[in-house]
Amino acid sequence: MKTVLGKIAIICLSATLILAGCGQSSDSGSGAGESSASIKIGVLFSDSGVTAMGEKGLKNATMMAIEEINAAGGVKGQQIVPVYEDYASDPSMAATKAKKLLMQDNVTAIIGGYTSASRQAILPVVEQNDGVLVYPMQFEGEEYSENVMYMGPVPNQGLELFIPWLLENKGKKFYLIGSDYVFPVQTNKQVKKLLELHGGEVVGEEYLPMGHSEFASVINQIKEAKPDVIFSTLVVESASAFYKQYANYGLSPETMPIASIVTNEMDLAAMGGSVGEGHISALPYFQSVNTPENQAFVEKYTAKFGPGSTDAYMESAYYSMHILAKALEAAEDMNDSKQLIDAFKGIEFMAPQGKVTVDMENNHTMLNFRIGIANKDGQFDIVKESPEPIAPQPWSKLLFPDHEEPWKK
Numbered sequence: 001m002k003t004v005l006g007k008i009a010i011i012c013l014s015a016t017l018i019l020a021g022c023g024q025s026s027d028s029g030s031g032a033g034e035s036s037a038s039i040k041i042g043v044l045f046s047d048s049g050v051t052a053m054g055e056k057g058l059k060n061a062t063m064m065a066i067e068e069i070n071a072a073g074g075v076k077g078q079q080i081v082p083v084y085e086d087y088a089s090d091p092s093m094a095a096t097k098a099k100k101l102l103m104q105d106n107v108t109a110i111i112g113g114y115t116s117a118s119r120q121a122i123l124p125v126v127e128q129n130d131g132v133l134v135y136p137m138q139f140e141g142e143e144y145s146e147n148v149m150y151m152g153p154v155p156n157q158g159l160e161l162f163i164p165w166l167l168e169n170k171g172k173k174f175y176l177i178g179s180d181y182v183f184p185v186q187t188n189k190q191v192k193k194l195l196e197l198h199g200g201e202v203v204g205e206e207y208l209p210m211g212h213s214e215f216a217s218v219i220n221q222i223k224e225a226k227p228d229v230i231f232s233t234l235v236v237e238s239a240s241a242f243y244k245q246y247a248n249y250g251l252s253p254e255t256m257p258i259a260s261i262v263t264n265e266m267d268l269a270a271m272g273g274s275v276g277e278g279h280i281s282a283l284p285y286f287q288s289v290n291t292p293e294n295q296a297f298v299e300k301y302t303a304k305f306g307p308g309s310t311d312a313y314m315e316s317a318y319y320s321m322h323i324l325a326k327a328l329e330a331a332e333d334m335n336d337s338k339q340l341i342d343a344f345k346g347i348e349f350m351a352p353q354g355k356v357t358v359d360m361e362n363n364h365t366m367l368n369f370r371i372g373i374a375n376k377d378g379q380f381d382i383v384k385e386s387p388e389p390i391a392p393q394p395w396s397k398l399l400f401p402d403h404e405e406p407w408k409k
Helices: 052-071 090-102 116-128 157-171 181-199 216-225 238-248 266-269 292-303 313-328 335-346
Strands: 036-045 077-086 110-112 133-135 148-150 173-179 201-208 229-233 259-260 278-285 350-351 355-360 370-374 381-387
Touching: 036 052, 036 090, 036 157, 036 313, 052 077, 052 238, 052 266, 052 292, 052 313, 090 110, 090 116, 110 313, 116 133, 116 148, 116 181, 133 313, 148 313, 148 381, 157 278, 173 181, 173 216, 181 201, 181 229, 181 292, 201 216, 216 259, 229 238, 238 259, 238 266, 238 370, 292 313, 313 350, 313 355
Parallel strands: 036 077, 036 110, 110 133, 133 148, 173 201, 173 229, 229 259, 259 278
Antiparallel strands: 278 370, 350 355, 370 381
16 A cells, blocks of 8 residues: 655654553553454554644543443454554664564554654555554544545645634734654744734744753744734643743743644643633634533543543544444444454444544545633633535645545555
């Protein structure tokens, strides 16, 4: 199988490797209870390193979904056995772990990856070994692989609605700040194009290393630029540090809000509700979504993992695992990667965010869109949402009107 990629950039983050096996020590990484009547699924996230704060929730939600599936009878009468690997926030280690899961553990599919750098590192390993990767995160688009199911939003499902709303409601001048890796850089290329199309302008742009936590000089630049909106694609620890220092410097969301498509409830908890209050995020899911499925999801998650908030990435990992189980059930031969990928097409699942549906053609997912304003309790008040799920356009028709769709070749 082959890949059509946008711009490939892989960042290798140095970290200490920690091997873990589904909540217990294991040389093979296999979960307990493996038998001949079981289906092994690779679970590939980070318990250590600079992105661990974000990835642990995805691991938890994936494991919770597996428990639910097994409690309901499993898949084709077989239990799912998770084989967990910690890639320590290092994309090169993610590739190594993916190869182990496919070649040594013989997993049927892998669910995992966090940053675009980690996904792009895993991708050639999955293709070369004819595996299946279920990627639960949002990403910058401009990529398609026959071996990957992209379960998070692409720009037309978020940015293309969010930027015009910000221009109309908050102002025309944007300062762009992000972590220095694939997703923020590529996302901001699209933000700049959208601003150009809708009459906005960029008054500053800055990228900082992953894990960066000192923003004094950048905040001084922002104060001098006087933007109407600060558009942030900072992730995990960097996000909470920036929001805190923004507040310490006396900046106010009433006159210069931080807007983001990545900042979620986990980040609000890390920075404190009073710090996040008034800032704006756009995501498919917030914990405040009012659906029966979300109420059950939040109750189960907090009962199992303790007090705290759910967020969009946990929710995506959760429904991704449930949709994978439905595809495994539908595939005549689940160990044939083409049959398994084909089985995803058209699957619907009532996720906590509402109905999500796998597109019939492009390995992406129809998702909801919401804008939320953070409150002092560390939650988001939803101020706008799409009336129905939005179909994915991996290459945005607005930005790439003449791009040939690779899945139709």
